[in-house]
Amino acid sequence: MLGVVGLDLLPEALEAAGDEVFGVPEALLLFVGGFLFAHVVERLLAVRRAAHGVAAGERVPQVGLTAAAAMVGHSLMDGIALGAAFQVGGGMGATVALAVITHDFADGFNTYTITSLYGNARRKALAMLVADAVAPILGAASTLLFTLPEELLGGYLGFFGGALLYLAAAEILPEAHHDHPARSTLLCTVTGVGFIWLVVGASGG
Numbered sequence: 026m027l028g029v030v031g032l033d034l035l036p037e038a039l040e041a042a043g044d045e046v047f048g049v050p051e052a053l054l055l056f057v058g059g060f061l062f063a064h065v066v067e068r069l070l071a072v073r074r075a076a077h078g079v080a081a082g083e084r085v086p087q088v089g090l091t092a093a094a095a096m097v098g099h100s101l102m103d104g105i106a107l108g109a110a111f112q113v114g115g116g117m118g119a120t121v122a123l124a125v126i127t128h129d130f131a132d133g134f135n136t137y138t139i140t141s142l143y144g145n146a147r148r149k150a151l152a153m154l155v156a157d158a159v160a161p162i163l164g165a166a167s168t169l170l171f172t173l174p175e176e177l178l179g180g181y182l183g184f185f186g187g188a189l190l191y192l193a194a195a196e197i198l199p200e201a202h203h204d205h206p207a208r209s210t211l212l213c214t215v216t217g218v219g220f221i222w223l224v225v226g227a228s229g230g
Contacts, residue, residue, distance in 0.1 A: 027190070027193045027194070027198070027214075027218055028217060028219075028220070028221030028222060029091075029131065029132070029135070029189070029221055030186045030189050030190045030193065030217035031190070031218075032077075032185075032218070032221050032222050032225050033184050033221065033225050034099070034182050034184070034186035034189070035052070035056060035182075036185050037179070037182050038052035038055070038056065038179045038181075038182035038183035038186060039052045039053070039183075040179065041175045041176060041178050041179025041182065042055070042175075042176045042177075042178075042179025042180045042182075042183060043179070044176070044179070045226055050179065051176075051179070052182070052183035053178050053181060053183065054102070054183075055104065055180050055183035055184040055187065056183040056184065056186050056187040056190075057187060058184055058187060059184035059185055059186060059187025059188040059189075059190075059191075060187035060188065060190060060191045062184075062187070063186075063188040063189075063191035063192060064187060064191055064195070065197075066088075066091065067088060067191075070192070079144025080108075086143050086144045086145045086149075087143075087223055088143050088192070089139050089140045089141075089142060089144070089145050090140060090142025090143070090145060090149070090153070092139045092140075092143075092188075092189065092192045093136045093139055093140045093150075093153040093157075094153075095185045096132050096135055096136040096139070096153075096157060096189070097136065097153065097156045097157045097160050098160075098181070098185060099132065099182070099185060100129060100132050100158075100160035100161050100164070101160040101161070101163060101164040102164060102178060102181060102182065103125045103132075103160075103161050103164065104125065104160060104161030104162060104163060104164020104165040104166075104167070105131065105164040105165070105167060105168055105178070106125070106164075106178070107122055107125050107161065107164070107165045108164065108166070108169070109168055111165075111168075121179070125161055127163040129158070129161060131220075131221065131224065132157055133154055133157050133158060135165070136153050136154055136156075136157040136205065137150050137151070137153065137154045139192070140153045140154075162229070198214065
């Protein structure tokens with residue numbers, strides 16, 4: 026998720042929503058807003074959990090579902106981008122299609138993993154995986170009905186990129202290294218980021 030956000034979502038957001046507000050690109054403002062939004066939601070869930078007597082170490086399934094929903098939303102936007110690319114030309118559409126298909130393998134893995142990681146039933150994890158697989162198709166089909174403004178797309182990517190980065194940095198990475206404090210865990214983390222870099226580079230960004 027760290028690689029997806031830093032090497033894919035954020036660059037796309039900056040390119041699509043590059044206008045500045047008080048010297049800061051809109052995409053970066055929304056990126057910070059998404060990060061803070063995820064933090065506030067997690068804190069509210071923690072307060073609610075404490076009020077119901079749930080131990081601090083227990084996972085909140087809703088957090089996993091929220092993160093998975095964000096990944097599904099990202100896949101939906103991938104489909105919209107795919108449809109828009111085919112409106113421009115077949116060559117560009119084919120290139121974007123390759124990128125979307127490649128990215129969706131990683132997105133599907135992240136969607137299933139994060140849903141399961143937060144204690145949701147396997148049935149829910151599979152449902153989110155199916156939703157992530159169907160989302161690009163629906164997104165591409167929707168471009169037959171309307172065209173999404175590029176700036177709005179960039180703002181979406183920035184906001185959800187911030188939310189996903191919070192979950193990766195504040196939840197997933199610390200938990201992974203806490204349960205398995207070994208060099209292999211660090212190696213897997215770095216390898217995962219490197220893999221996303223290769224995917225983004227091979228698909229032309």
